[in-house]
Amino acid sequence: MKEQTAQGRWERRTQRPLLALAVLFAFAYAVPIVEPSASRAVTHACVVTEWVVWGAFALDYAVRLALSRERWAFVRRHWLDLLAVVLPLIQPLRLLRVVSTLLLVGQRARLASQIRLTTYVAGAVVGLLMFGSLAVLSVERDAPGGNIRTLGDAVWWSFTTMTTVGYGDHAPTTGPGRVLAVGLMLSGIALLGVVTANIAAWFIARFEMDDEEERRQTEAIALLTEEVRALRAEVAALSSARVPSPSEEPGAY
Numbered sequence: 059m060k061e062q063t064a065q066g067r068w069e070r071r072t073q074r075p076l077l078a079l080a081v082l083f084a085f086a087y088a089v090p091i092v093e094p095s096a097s098r099a100v101t102h103a104c105v106v107t108e109w110v111v112w113g114a115f116a117l118d119y120a121v122r123l124a125l126s127r128e129r130w131a132f133v134r135r136h137w138l139d140l141l142a143v144v145l146p147l148i149q150p151l152r153l154l155r156v157v158s159t160l161l162l163v164g165q166r167a168r169l170a171s172q173i174r175l176t177t178y179v180a181g182a183v184v185g186l187l188m189f190g191s192l193a194v195l196s197v198e199r200d201a202p203g204g205n206i207r208t209l210g211d212a213v214w215w216s217f218t219t220m221t222t223v224g225y226g227d228h229a230p231t232t233g234p235g236r237v238l239a240v241g242l243m244l245s246g247i248a249l250l251g252v253v254t255a256n257i258a259a260w261f262i263a264r265f266e267m268d269d270e271e272e273r274r275q276t277e278a279i280a281l282l283t284e285e286v287r288a289l290r291a292e293v294a295a296l297s298s299a300r301v302p303s304p305s306e307e308p309g310a311y
Contacts, residue, residue, distance in 0.1 A: 065125035072118055083111040084188065091196045092209060116143045179252055182245075183220070190216040190242050197234045204231045220246035 070219060086107035090096055113191050126132035150243040198204040206212050206228050215228040219242040230236050 065122055068121060076114065076118060079111045079114050083108055084185075086111075087189070090191050096201075104167050112143075119143050131205060144237060147300045162200065179249055179256075183249060186242060186249075187213070187216045194230055194235050194238050196236070197232050198230050200233045201235070202233075206230065206235075209222070216242060219243055220249075222246055 086104040089104050090101045093100075102179040119136075123129055123132055123137075191209065194215060195209060198206040198212075205212055206215055211228050215230075217223075218225050218228075219239055222243055230239050
């Protein structure tokens with residue numbers, strides 16, 4: 059129990075700092091893409107920042123694992139965290155670091171009970187649109203025959219891909235770009251399903267509340283009816299058992 063309590067304290071204390079590091083990662087990832095003419099020193103600093111953020115998340119996972127009482131159960135429950143930590147080590151591509159950071163931020167955000175589903179979905183949509191646009195621009199801008207050359211093109215492509223509209227005016231031509239397209243399409247479908255399920259659950263809950271209120275009112279009316287009947291029966295019994303007064307007795311004048 060003490061280890062679980064220590065783990066919970068660690069997660070509460072590190073949640074905001076890790077979210078701040080995720081914002082820093084987004085800034086460091088975006089600068090070299092939005093400003094391709096940036097100096098070598100700026101680009102190197104951004105790359106170092108990305109790896110530092112990844113290292114912070116990796117350290118966070120290691121500490122949470124060490125504080126957990128059942129470590130194998132922790133690994134099974136948080137396999138996405140482990141995958142996000144290991145991915146950049148398999149192949150140090152910037153795209154993998156983007157996916158890893160999004161996974162880790164999403165996992166830590168779900169630990170906060172005050173973050174509601176709607177806020178989480180909205181944050182996921184914004185994050186996927188932003189990182190998807192930057193990632194596809196970085197791999198498609200200099201591709202031969204590519205038609206995603208500017209940030210505006212990339213943002214428009216991300217919108218049409220996530221909503222599965224697919225106008226076809228902009229499309230990736232490289233392998234990594236197509237992998238990004240598949241990921242955005244699947245993410246858009248999943249988020250749409252989450253939103254739809256959330257709305258349906260809200261309506262069902264409202265209907266259940268209305269049914270429960272109607273059931274309580276019906277029960278109250280039935281109880282009141284029974285009480286009125288009992289009172290009527292008691293009044294009738296009292297009337298029939300009433301003793302006649304002397305003026306009502308036979309032969310009385």
